[in-house]
Amino acid sequence: MDWAAVPGRSFRCDTENTLCSLIFCFHSSQIDDKEFDIPQVDTPPTLESILNELEDEEEPFVLEDTCVLSTDNMDAHSCETSSLASSDSGDPAHLKRKRKTVDLNTTVHGSVLRHNLLKGISAQIVSAADKVDAGLPTAITVSSVIAVGTSHGLALVFDTNQALRLCLGTKTTGAEFGAVSALSINHDCSRLLCGFANGQITMWDLANGKLLRTITDAHPPGTAILHVKFTDDPTLAVCNDSGGSVFELAFRRMMGMRSCDSRCLFSGSKGEVCCIEPLRAPPDFRDHPITHHSLLAMASLTKILVIGLKPSLKVWMTFPYNKSDPSSVPQLAWHFVPVQKTVNPVLAFCKGDIVHFLLVKKEESGAIHVIKQRQLHLSCDIISLSWINSSTLVLVDSREKLLVVDRPSQEVLETLDLEQVQLVYNSRHFKSLATGGNVSQALALVGEKACYQSVSSYAGQIVYLGTKSAHIMTLRNWRERIDCLLKQDHFVEALSLSWSFHEGTAKAVVGLFGDTVKRKGVISDKMVEILCKFAEYALKKCPEQGKIQVMEQHFQDVVPVLVDYCLLLQRADLLFNQLYDRLVENMVAKGVFLEALESYIVVDRLGHLTTPIMRDLLAHYHDNGMMDSLERCIVHLDVTSLDIQQVVQVCWENQLYDAMIYIFNSGINDYLTPMEKLFAVIGPPLREGRSLTDEEVVIGNKLLVYISCCLAGRAYPLGDIPEDLVVQVKNQVFEFLIRLHSADLSEEEEVFPFIRTLLHFDTREFLNVLAMTFEDFKNDKQALEYQQRIVDILLQVMVDNPDFIPSQVGGLFTFLARQLAKPDNTLFVNRNLFDQVLEFLCCPDDDSRHTERQQVLLELLQVGTVVQFNEGRLLALAEKAKFYQICEFLYEKQHLYDRIIDCYLRDPLRKVEIFSFIHNLLSMPGYSPEEKQTVKDKVLQHIQELVTLDPCKSADIVLLHFTQEVQQIISGLQVKLKVVKYLKLLAQTTEKYHHSEATAYLLEKKGDIDGAFSVLLEVDTQDTLHTLYNPLELTMKVLNCMSSFISLPAIIQRILQDPVYGTGKLAELQGLILGMMDSFNYEQILLETTTNLLNHDLHWSLAHLRAAVTRGLHPRQDYCNICLQQYKRRQDSVEEIIVFICGHLYHVQCLQQKDSGCGISLAAHQQWNCFKCSSSHGGRGGPSIEPNRECSTSLAQVSIFVYDLFFYASFIDSFQYVKPTDRHTILQSILLTTTKQVFLPFSFIHSCSYANSGSRGMLEPIPAHIG
Secondary structure (H helix, E strand, C coil): CCCCCCCCCCEECCCCCCEECCCCCCCHHHCCCCCCCCCCCCCCCCHHHHHCCCCCCCCCCCCCCCCCCCCCCHHHHECCCCECCCCCCCCHHHHHCCCCCCCCCCCCCCCCEEEEECHHHHHHHHHHHHHCCCCCEEEEEECCCEEEEECCCCEEEECCCCCEEEEECCHHHHHHHCCEEEEEECCCCCEEEEEECCCCEEEEECCCCEEEEEECCCCCCCCCEEEEEECCCCCEEEEEECCCCEEEEEEEEECCEEEEEEEEEECHHHCCEEEEEECCCCHHHCCCHHHHHCEEEEEECCEEEEEECCCCCEEEEEEECCCCCCCCCCEEEEEEEEECCEEEEEEEEECCCEEEEEEEEECCCCCEEEEECCCEECCCCEEEEEEEECCEEEEEECCCEEEEEECCCCEEEEEEECHHHCECCCHHHHCCHHHCCCCCHHHHHHHCCCCHHHEEEECCEEEEEECCCEEEEEECCHHHHHHHHHHCCCHHHHHHHHHHHHHCCCCCCCCCCCCHHHHHHHHHHHHHHHHHHHHHHHHHHCCCCCCHHHHHHHHHCCHHHHHHHHHHCCCHHHHHHHHHHHHCCCHHHHHHHHHHHHHHHCCCCCCCCCHHHHHHHHHHHHHCCCHHHHHHHHCCCCHHHCCHHHHHHHHHHCCCHHHHHHHHHHHHCCCCHHHHHHHHHHHHHHHHCCCCCHHHHHHHHHHHHHHHHHHHCECCCCCECCHHHHHHHHHHHHHHHCCCCCCCCCCCCCCCHHHHHHHHHHHHHHHHHHHHHHCCCCCCHHHHHHHHHHHHHHHHHHCCCCCCCHHHHHHHHHHHHHHHCCCCCCCCCCHHHHHHHHHHHCCCCCCCCHHHHHHHHHHHHHCCCCCCCCHHHHHHHHHHHCCHHHHHHHHHHCCCHHHHHHHHHHCCCCHHHHHHHHHHHHHCCCCCHHHHHHHHHHHHHCHHHHHHHCHHHHHHHHHHHCCCCHHHHHHHHHHHHHHHHHHHHHHHHHHHCCCHHHHHHHHHHHCCHHHHHHHHHHHCCCCCHHHHCCCHHHHHHHHHHHCCCCCHHHHHHHHHHCHHHHCCCHHHHHHHHHHHHHHHHHHHHHHHHHHHHHHHHHHHHHHHHHHHHCCCCCCCCCECCCCCCECCCCCCCCCEEEECCCCCEEEHHHHHHHCCCCCCCHHHCCCCCCCCCCCCCCCEEEECCHHHHHHCCCHHHHHHHHHHHHHHHHHHHCCCCCCHHHHHHHHHHHHHHHCCCCCCCHHHHHHHHCCCCCCCCCCCCCCCCCC
């Protein structure tokens, strides 16, 4: 971005419409070492010639290129800044710190801004002040030229080479007008407006330095010019004075005479304006439809206004500030920003630490809409706000810290210290000291930090004016930002920044052109250059002597970065050829490089290695004993890059079986050789009966997993087998497993050695592998044949074989039963063998896997597999094995429903389901009367047991199905009832004499668990917990009662510590603990829901009550309705008035006189009535003087408030969860928020809280002192 505009644009430079190309690009090739000389004038010496004389020790100064700058001349001509957020500049100690590898996700911005000291202008400002008493600089503005105003009324105009071209004004006029307080240049750089501290405004012709206008009557006298601004219309400008007013200046030229018409746009009496900013469009957007309205933004001390000057004056928007420090300086800045494929102006404004953005958009109908955008929150007080491009803001805070902020992400990109700039502040002009200081205190306070005229932005550049210097800030282009980091040897940060440019995530990017592919190509070339330099730097800086760990750490900070970015750039050739060839010169670097490759290989970021790299990798990992790492790498590499013979040999010698399997499978599609090698390891010790070592167990497990993967179509150890090989591999594995003999046949080898080996190694897991494989056998005829063949082999090998223990054979039978129980089963098993399966499943001596065996047998019964067998024998086996579900199935098949009741009663897991069974059977059709009667008889026979199990459900059964047998049932229970009655009387006796433990014991025996717990709770809850906890069947009810009073962790801790349950199994406690959890969760949800509902209702009620109490009363007239005089009859008197709800207003004295002269005052609790109408509502009274408003309160108001307070007290008292102290706090808060005129002491609130005795609807008045 050049200093003036984009190259190739033309600007209007004079009033005769002569176009000259003002392209101010400052490339190093255009920099001249000599100062431009000012042409000689007729009468030397002039001020210009004096200012252009150089001191002997000075060198010529030219403005450096602000866009493309070589690093060689940066130190010579740029100003060193103390950066707080960037590593580009700072103290030298920071540069010597050791840099560590940064995460790729870490955001690095580098040095975003380039800070240059304008040495030529700075030297001439100082020279002018010293030699010709031009005064100190006070204001600056920049366009195609730079103009600087001085405290003695002069305006110095410099060209782009920092040569002084014009000196406008004289010391005489300066003495009359005062200091230059504001400057503005029009869009074609032909006119300059100067505002002065004494209120005058002058216009100059920049082509010849001629004074065109002197304006003295544009605004009220005695006020300084704070701002003067050209608009896009060259005949229209605006100014802002120290009185806070804003005026429009319309320039006219008629008959060769120049004039200026002034119009007040905003009066300072309505609120002082301290900043104005007209919308000025850049050349590309001069035809934008919004520019026809000449928008002007104005910032007062309280709000922002956006108005349109054309075609007529109109206010488009007002926006009040948030609460901020009164000394904060309002800031305004316009910029055209692309939003959703359209470009519209955005106004940025702030006062304090929050920057607001307003998008101004013109609709097709002609209406202008102002849309609020996302705010920017900062933690500093902003005194300057400028756009440097459409997405980047440059801010200065009150500590003179410069912040570069990216607007879309709201991220601070860089922080610089401007303390050395010594900014010029405009405090004298805001205080209007030149005209007597007749300004408000608020404006003078803001002026303490005002520096509006010290900051000027133009075409992507911002100029800051110091007391003795001028500085320019521009965005560095992308190459320069990278080179700044490289110059400080920050290679990691440079690569991170480069990658953000490559991916398009960098902020404030300048200098990248072309399409995405072209940009990425340019950046990739730069990154390759950085990577090569980084490798050279790492080798050069490596310590030659010292501990090996230090050298390793040095390269561990470098190598991963090199690998990472080479892979990101997809430049493996650069990594393995150029970089590795350089690093291999150092043995430590070579080792670190080869070890670093592992982390990228195992995550599949690097899948192919060159032959030399692979050879070195194998040698290094082997020599350093890193065989596990080598195996992890091999299984992720492309086999085409491997020397298969060499790798297989290394894997076999070092027992890298996963890698060996991977190479055989992926390299030569051989899935059987790995199995042969693994069987050769675990087969011999299993045949000899020796115990396997840990390594052999691991190999056996690998073998099982490998077989499972092959049969399931998955590759081992990861991935999938190619689809065209899945069936072939599965058949090969089956053929291998069912081989009669191995290739290395010996005399001792038995038939089917591979299946025998797997069964001996882990019968259960091998059968699980087969079960999972058989799940996929649907319509594959070949696979079903393999399934039958394997089952036959299993039976042949294991049944009647003493080498297998009963549990192994039992596992086989369970496996067979599950296969036979499938609906689509095609297996065939002979009857004798199946009898053995049944015998095993129903073995009463084997308690292991009882539930699993019963479930397997039940599945067999449900698919009808055992219909041909003797059901009587099966039933006997099931009863002996306590398979009650099997018995139920057989009894139901034989319609022996009464026997099913016995099954339920004997089965501890399903005992509670007996009531549902009885009810369903007696209620549903489909059962004969005889069958139902047998069930009824069985129920009556076991009624005592059912009542003990669940009295409530037993009563329901009796009520629904045994209405005729009630007397019989009661008689059967009579004995127990007598015992219960006796226990009840005994319990009453013990309770009468306060024998708590005896009472609890009797209540417990009677069945009243809750009553027993309540009795003991009154004595000592914690001490009696152990006493109540012994009976298992009563525990759940006790725990449910306990959960309402004792915390859940305490209960669980006591359960786990109790000796009764401490020796039991966890399964026995599972039901208890889960039940407690359910109760706890239910009560917690219930409590939260209830609390939320109560809080919502309370908030709603209090909000409506507060709104009613605090509602203001608006009088209908401003005079008393009795004496018909104004409510404030004398200025120096304080009279009390009363306003009624009806709107009528009265003097208190008039009401007292009207009330038959009884002389009752407000303090006497008089109930006033409105004499104008029939209503008798209490009014809200108060004195007519605001400061003493709280000193007097009408009794009607007090009555209403007291009644409301009683209502609050009764309402809050209705909630049992509100503590008394909380109730007082709530009432006190309500009191403070509802009124400021009535004060009630805390004792009165306390009395209100408890005045609601008896009916809640009646509130009895309580006498209280009201002050």
